[in-house]
Amino acid sequence: MSDMHFNSGHTACSGCGQSLGARLVLEAAGKNTIIANNTGCLEVFSTKYPQSSWGVPWIHSLFENAAAVASGIESALKYLGKKDSVNVIAQAGDGGTADIGLQALSGMLERGHDILYVCYDNEAYMNTGIQRSGLTPFDSNTTTSPPGSHSMGNIRPKKPMPEIALAHGIPYVATASVAFVKDLQRKVKKAISIKGPKYIQIHVPCPLGWRHQPNLTVPVSRAAIECGLYPIIEYEFGKLIAVQRIRQKPVEEYLKLQGRFKHLMKNPDEIKKIQDIADNNIEKYGLRLESQ
Amino acid sequence: MFGPLVVKPGSSKKNKTGSWRIETRPKYLQKECIACKLCVAICPEGCVAGGEKNTYHCDYDYCKGCGLCAFICPKKDIEMVKEGSKE
Numbered sequence: 437m438s439d440m441h442f443n444s445g446h447t448a449c450s451g452c453g454q455s456l457g458a459r460l461v462l463e464a465a466g467k468n469t470i471i472a473n474n475t476g477c478l479e480v481f482s483t484k485y486p487q488s489s490w491g492v493p494w495i496h497s498l499f500e501n502a503a504a505v506a507s508g509i510e511s512a513l514k515y516l517g518k519k520d521s522v523n524v525i526a527q528a529g530d531g532g533t534a535d536i537g538l539q540a541l542s543g544m545l546e547r548g549h550d551i552l553y554v555c556y557d558n559e560a561y562m563n564t565g566i567q568r569s570g571l572t573p574f575d576s577n578t579t580t581s582p583p584g585s586h587s588m589g590n591i592r593p594k595k596p597m598p599e600i601a602l603a604h605g606i607p608y609v610a611t612a613s614v615a616f617v618k619d620l621q622r623k624v625k626k627a628i629s630i631k632g633p634k635y636i637q638i639h640v641p642c643p644l645g646w647r648h649q650p651n652l653t654v655p656v657s658r659a660a661i662e663c664g665l666y667p668i669i670e671y672e673f674g675k676l677i678a679v680q681r682i683r684q685k686p687v688e689e690y691l692k693l694q695g696r697f698k699h700l701m702k703n704p705d706e707i708k709k710i711q712d713i714a715d716n717n718i719e720k721y722g723l724r725l726e727s728q
Numbered sequence: 729m730f731g732p733l734v735v736k737p738g739s740s741k742k743n744k745t746g747s748w749r750i751e752t753r754p755k756y757l758q759k760e761c762i763a764c765k766l767c768v769a770i771c772p773e774g775c776v777a778g779g780e781k782n783t784y785h786c787d788y789d790y791c792k793g794c795g796l797c798a799f800i801c802p803k804k805d806i807e808m809v810k811e812g813s814k815e
Contacts, residue, residue: 442774443741443774444741444774444787445742445743445745446740446743446773447743450748450749450772450792450793450794451794451795451796452772452794453772455772456771456772456796459774460769482740484743486735486739487735487739487742487743488735488739489740490737490738617770643794650796651795651796651799651808652799653772653796654796654800
């Protein structure tokens with residue numbers, strides 16, 4: 437509890453992966469940090485007016501423009517000659533990153549601002565009541581992609597955000613997970629030490645939206661990695677420098693833990709499609725442990 | 729203009745979320761502890777503290793009883809007990 441930059445008393449649900457992720461990121465970044473936040477769960481539960489959980493300067497403006505606001509902050513710091521001693525972080529949920537905030541994010545990456553952009557990926561718009569976003573995985577049950585006679589849930593696969601960020605030619609792109617705390621904090625520290633725009637996407641389970649017990653936050657996020665559905669990768673200057681290798685588990689191990697995939701349990705054809713996505717990831721990034 | 733919109737840092741501490749616990753709460757046995765700090769790192773509330781071995785405890789004013797610390801503890805030195813029990 438000493439040296440807290442993200443304080444207790446926020447109104448996140450019990451077992452929230454995002455509040456855990458936000459605290460870990462800020463602990464790694466340290467107190468000389470300025471944060472710009474998109475609208476989303478994180479903004480709502482951490483700043484219940486007139487209270488704030490943040491112990492560092494923090495600003496929220498609109499749903500889409502954390503990247504643009506952070507760009508302004510960074511430019512101002514540069515003008516004042518203070519940029520070297522202050523880290524600027526822009527952060528958002530998956531909807532604020534991949535859908536609504538993509539244009540501002542793309543602009544920030546293209547202009548080359550010295551900002552770390554953190555995307556907390558809980559795979560739907562959880563704050564407004566579990567609507568599908570661009571990062572919602574295939575066949576997931578959300579309120580706007582309900583399974584029924586005409587559909588098995590979300591019909592589109594996850595948007596490849598790390599690749600989209602990478603295509604801007606930025607120096608650092610990584611994915612991380614709250615299940616691997618040290619790895620997450622190492623990546624944040626490394627990203628901050630590099631000059632230029634950086635993008636980190638963190639897999640954060642949402643017990644409410646994913647329909648699992650609060651105490652399963654860590655096993656669920658671990659299972660996503662171990663079955664190959666959430667590859668943990670690290671790109672530096674366009675080159676893949678590290679991946680978390682796995683002994684592959686079947687995707688059912690991950691799906692059966694969550695209520696949002698419950699409708700798939702009696703449908704092996706659909707599970708096969710998800711298994712193909714996982715196999716594809718493993719092939720693409722070389723995640724298999726044996727293939728070293 | 730922005731005056732009323734700026735609030736004090738860390739002022740959410742006033743909000744005692746411990747009242748949210750409904751079923752279980754963690755009990756720190758403080759017997760087998762090896763001070764690995766995993767419980768501190770994994771707490772979504774950031775309400776676990778401690779230093780030496782067997783000194784770790786959580787702040788029941790804020791603990792929402794999610795049970796992540798009990799899950800992650802490699803020595804099983806944290807157990808979930810029923811809320812309201814005297815232990």
